[in-house]
Amino acid sequence: MQSHGPQSQAWNRCMSLIHHCTNMRRLKLTHAIYITHGLHANPYAVSKLISFTALSPSGDLTYASLLFTHAQSLNSFIYNTLIRAYSRSPTPHLALHFFHLMLRDPSLAPDHLTFPFALIACANASRVEQGEQIHSWVVKVGLAHCDRHVQTALLRFYVQCGGLGDARKVFDEIPQRDAVHWNVLVSGYLRCGLAGEALVLFRMMLGCSGVVVDEFCVATGLAACAQSGALKQGMWIHQYVRERDGFGEDVFVGTALVDMYAKCGCIDDAVKVFEEMPKRNVFSWSAMIGAFALHGFAREAFPCLDRMVKEDGIRPDSVVLLGTLTACTHAGLEEEGWFLLENMEALYGVVPKHEHYSCMVDLLCRAGRLDEAFGLIKRMPMRPLASVWGALLSTCRTRSNVELAEIAVEELLRLEHDNGCEEDGAYVQLSNIYLGANRGDDARRIRKLMDERGIKKTPGCSAVEVDGEVSEFVSGDVVHRRQIEISAMLELLSFQMNDLHFREDRTIAIL
Known part of the structure; x- marks a missing residue:
């Protein structure tokens, strides 16, 4: 395009329109103007339209795909934009569709902006084999050793797909690791329930020169302490936070400290950290309510609902209300729990979800009100899942209610069969219930059935911290x-x- 003359002025006016688009209606009007001026054939102009429709919160990915289909000339920016948008969408496999279309274009080639989002798409679409192929590709072109965004994407791909061993190999081969690399790997170990290994990595990160530890790393380290019950190490990280400028004011670090102290049994320290936080968000309030719930202080949890609205102007969400219901469960406040479940939509605009019903069923079961719990299960507006039937089954054992136990086991086995899960828990509990009801023949029948099907009881696991070292134990x-x-x-x-x-x-x- 020329920089002067009527044509240039028309170009500038048309291009300025895209910068003022705030919704799809204005975008479509702009698109029509582009067509009347012949700009729909210009790759740069089309890329601007696709960028808004694909990446803007008020955009439309389907419209972006239509723009792509009708484009007369394509460039790397257009492909990368669509791959990026679809990689985080509910249909990540479409990102890989555009990635393969890009590969077929002889004039284009994937670059350092293409590979990270292609790997994200592979992880979100569970396309492990394709992700491994892309890994081989980036190694071949040299990006795996020099581009930090590609390295991070590789780590996240393997972590999300459960390949911790491969993630560790990628990590070990990175010449210069930064805080993001460390944090992704530590978080990966946490996601897999390996809190002890996560803490070892966290300590290694703190000892590395040249790695600038940020708030996200600290929050992840505290989460590892919370998960493994490593109080001394959590207190050490708290002291580390106090000595670092700005960390003590970070809302995510503060929230992680509340959660860590609560899960390590120190509710007073959790409350102290919470009250000293200069800023709090919905996650902070949720952590504090969850802490009260964990320690059975339901009476202290309820005022938090009013405080978070009055003090911080934050409306309770479904997670906060679930924490409050859990507090009711641990404290045996049946009427308060009923009131909250029945009125959460009217009071807070939150429609009860499956987890809220599950919590209420658990509350009724703990109170021995099995018939009411079973009645609530039958009235649930969604299909009851394993957490609901599991709560009922556990109480049937303590209350020796064989009839309801058999119904719960039947539903659990149906769910586990549909999901391809192990059936050991339901069988073992039913066997124990039969024994408690002096029905030894039925108990032996269940055990024999387990032997015939090769079902073995999953061993329990526990962890304890001694002198700053966390040890895990498995039954037997x-x-x-x-x-x-x-x-x-x-x-x-x-x-x-x-x-x-x-x-x-x-x-x-x-x-």
């Missing part, structure tokens, strides 16, 4: 490095407990 574990000492100590404790019971029995007999 014989591979712990201090297993002999632990077994000896357990035998000693068992002997002392038996001896104590013997002395008590003798004392009672004498009296």
Whole structure:
């Protein structure tokens, strides 16, 4: 385009229109003007239209695809824009469709802007094989060792697809790691329930020179402490936060500290951190309400709903209300729970979801009101999932209600069969319920059925922190490095407990 003359003026006027688009109606009017002036054949003009329709919150991805289809000339920017938009959409596989169309264009080639979003699309669409092929490609062109955005995308792809081993290999091969690389890997270990390994990585990151630890890294480290119950390490990170300028005022770090102290059993410290936070958001209030729920302080949780509106102008969302319902469950406040479930839409504009009904069923079950719980399950506006039937089944065991237990197990087995999950939990609980009801023949029948189907009980797992080191134990574990000492100590404790019971029995007999 020329920089002077009527044609240039028309170009400038048309191009300025796209910058003032705020919705699809104005975009379509602009598109019509482009067509009347012949700009619909210009790749730069089309790219501007596609950029708005694909990336703007008020855009329309379907319209962007139509613009792409009718474009007379395409460039890398247009392809990258659509790949980026679709990679995070509900249909990420379409990003890979445009990626493959780009590969067929002999005049174009994927670049450092293409690969990260193609990898995101592979992760979100669960296309592991395609992601691995793209990994090989970026290694071949040299981007895997020099482009931090491509490196981060590779890490996130493997973490999201469950390939922690591959993610660690990618991480180890990065010549210069930054805080984002570390944080993605630490978060990956956390997502897989490996909090101990996540903490080891976090400490390694703090010891690396040249890595500027940011608020997100600190929040992730605190989450690892919360998940593993590592209080001493969490307190050490808190001290680290106090000594760093600006960290103490970060709302995400503050929220992570509240959550860490609460899950490590220190509710008073959680409250202190929360009250000292200069800024709070809905996640902060949710963490505090969740902390009260965890410790059974339902009476303290309810005022938070009013405080968050009056003090911070924040309306409770479904997560906050779920935390309040959970507090009711732990404290046995049945009427308060009923009131909240029935009025949350009227009071807060939140329609109860499955998790809210599940929580209320659990509350009724804990109170021994099994018939009411079963009635609520039958009235649920959505299909009851495993959490609902599991709550009912657990209470059937303590209340020896065989009839409802059989119904719950039948529904659980149907759900687990549909989802391809293990069936051990339902069978084991039903067997125990039969034993508690003196129906040994039925219990043996269930155990025999488990043996025939090759179903084994999933072993339980626990963790404990000693001198700053977190150790995990699995039921029946014989591979712990201090297993002999632990077994000896357990035998000693068992002997002392038996001896104590013997002395008590003798004392009672004498009296």
